[in-house]
Amino acid sequence: MSQDVLETSAVINGIAHQLSFEDPxxxxxxxxxxxxxxxxxxxxxxIVQGMLPGQWENTRRPYKNEEVxxxxxxxxxxxxxxxxxxxxxGVFGYEAKWEKATRKDYWEWAIPLWETYGxxxxxxxxxxxxxxxNGLFYERNKGNKEKAETEAKRPVPSSEKHDSQILS
Numbered sequence: 001m002s003q004d005v006l007e008t009s010a011v012i013n014g015i016a017h018q019l020s021f022e023d024p025x026x027x028x029x030x031x032x033x034x035x036x037x038x039x040x041x042x043x044x045x046x047i048v049q050g051m052l053p054g055q056w057e058n059t060r061r062p063y064k065n066e067e068v069x070x071x072x073x074x075x076x077x078x079x080x081x082x083x084x085x086x087x088x089x090g091v092f093g094y095e096a097k098w099e100k101a102t103r104k105d106y107w108e109w110a111i112p113l114w115e116t117y118g119x120x121x122x123x124x125x126x127x128x129x130x131x132x133x134n135g136l137f138y139e140r141n142k143g144n145k146e147k148a149e150t151e152a153k154r155p156v157p158s159s160e161k162h163d164s165q166i167l168s
Contacts, residue, residue, distance in 0.1 A: 114148035
């Protein structure tokens with residue numbers, strides 16, 4: 001059995017700010033159009049849209065200001081001069097001798113991994129889940145599997161080519 005390691009990491013430096021929602025005390029009142037211009041509500045919308053595209057409009061309305069106040073959201077002002085992306089082929093840039101062997105000399109396979117959504121589990125309710133969720137999770141599972149399998153089949157670049165790209 002062989003193992004290949006392609007390592008990419010990011011170091012992000014900056015200043016984090018906790019976003020606030022003004023006047024969260026009036027629980028059970030609907031968040032107004034003015035409130036939706038608030039940075040925290042805007043960020044929550046972006047988070048939902050990033051995790052479940054197209055689903056912000058399916059969130060429960062009206063929602064409580066107290067709910068928005070209880071969720072902690074951070075904004076990070078990134079310092080580009082102090083943030084870096086590092087890529088490395090192999091472990092710490094070293095290549096094992098067998099890496100230069102031919103495909104007849106060793107076994108090589110890839111194991112694709114992907115995020116999978118399970119079946120919905122009901123809470124304390126008699127109401128069935130919204131129909132759009134079943135289709136959404138089915139499509140996400142299918143798409144995640146396809147992406148993982150495509151990535152697993154992608155060839156690993158040679159270390160010479162990879163090193164020259166890093167240095168240029």
